[in-house]
Amino acid sequence: MDKTETSTLTAHNVIMNVLNGLSLGTVVALVPAAILGNLMLAVKGIFPFAANIITLTNLSMVLLASVSALVTALLFKMTPIQSASLAIVAELGSGNWHLVNGAFMVKGTGDVVNIILTMILGVVFLKLVGNKLKAYNVLLLPTLMILIVGVISILTLPYVSSITTALGELIAMVTTMQPILMGVVMAIIFAVLIVTPISVVAIALTISLGGIAAGSANLGIVAGSFVLAFMGYGANSFGTSITHFLGSPKIQMANMLAKPKLFIPVIVSSGLLGGLGAALGVTGTPMSAGFGFSGLVGPLAAYNGGMNGTMGIITIVILFFALPIVLGYLARLSFVKNAHFIDAADLRLDFE
Incomplete structure (x- = not known):
């Protein structure tokens, strides 16, 4: 300098x-x-x-x-x-x-x-x-x-490091809730934490998060990443936009922390998808819980967890791909286009 x-x-x-x-x-x-x-x-x-x-x-x-x-x-x-x-x-x-x-x-x-x-x-x-x-x-x-x-x-x-451990212990308490409610809460928690400095992978591994809890956590990240990609499209290129879910939504960390209102559509969409995933029995592993759509880790964990029949595969496609696209589009339509609560420029990323 x-x-x-x-x-x-x-x-x-x-x-x-x-x-x-x-x-x-x-x-x-x-x-x-x-x-x-x-x-x-x-x-x-x-x-x-x-x-x-x-x-x-x-x-x-x-x-x-x-x-x-x-x-x-x-x-x-x-x-x-x-x-x-x-x-x-x-x-x-x-x-x-x-x-x-x-x-x-x-x-x-x-x-x-x-x-x-x-x-x-x-x-x-x-x-x-x-x-x-x-x-x-x-x-x-x-x-x-x-x-x-x-x-x-x-x-x-x-x-x-003790912060991650303590946070993990608090999150572990969520697993004692009624399954669908747990799915909603777990999805929201992981969707929010993935765009902060906290490592959700470390938390999931620390508390050995598995089963429906891990599946819901994963779906929360999926929903959040698609929503951020759609809302920021226009301010960001196509390549940067798809990086949110093919890579990591953590690329929006600075924007999210600077503009907390961006968390609202993420919370809404992740809660919906996480609750639905829990109702349909989507599962995951401690390793898959913090990855979302990236590398197809979440969908493959659900497949290996028992959703390997025809209906299971259809469910995976709907929950991990079709519905996140719909939620992303609706978030853009509601929060960006109609309400003007969020501007696409709020999510601008400059990687040049």
Whole structure:
């Protein structure tokens, strides 16, 4: 960041750029696995190299923190040294690495909330340092970032991670409700959380969410992603729009948190689809609950959960594809076209 950039930084500017950086980083790091994952699994028997492709796309997912930090650095117009330093501390703060018998083991994307906190601290630190290090920048900046921001991120990780655990315990209480009511509530919770820094996959795995609860959670994300895609179409290109459900609706995180009214159509549509899914007995697994339509993880989990007959397949097509399109269209018609409560520009994403 040059002097002009650092002088114009505000708390709002920092937070929004970090959230936008994470949103785009999520797409870049996770979408390849979402698109290719199940496809490669299906052809692995006749195309052995598919196993290598699966490995490569899984590896891209563990780089979420670094990728998000680099995108954030671009938004702040950072120098190469600043960008690389921010990427390093973001990876350190993700917590997706462990030292086992002298070897580093990496698994998952890490704690997204702590990644955000680390990037915010990193940006603030870089602003404070500015150009004070002058000729010693390349030597001291990465070192100071690790010693200060990196160490702080490691110290905050256990406390930040406990937020996900505590939230998971609260969500587990929803599973004791009457099935259809549980489906409505679970779908709304997951549809809302998927567009926040909270990892819904981590929550589902933490509480071993399965059965109808997982199916409803998945349908909630499906409904929300289609609604956001339809409402933002016009302000966003076709490719960006379909990324909401083929990739992740988390790309709208910054817009959602900046304009809370966007949650209303998401809540309405997800509740409807989640309740209907529970009534029809759609099930899922702890791993599928947080993925929605992405990579066909949700539909395949429902299929493997018993909906593999003719009627079951028809039900899956209706719930995971036909109805979400209808709900998305109705949300656009009601909230954007008629009521003018939401403008398509509220959901604009600039990935250029």
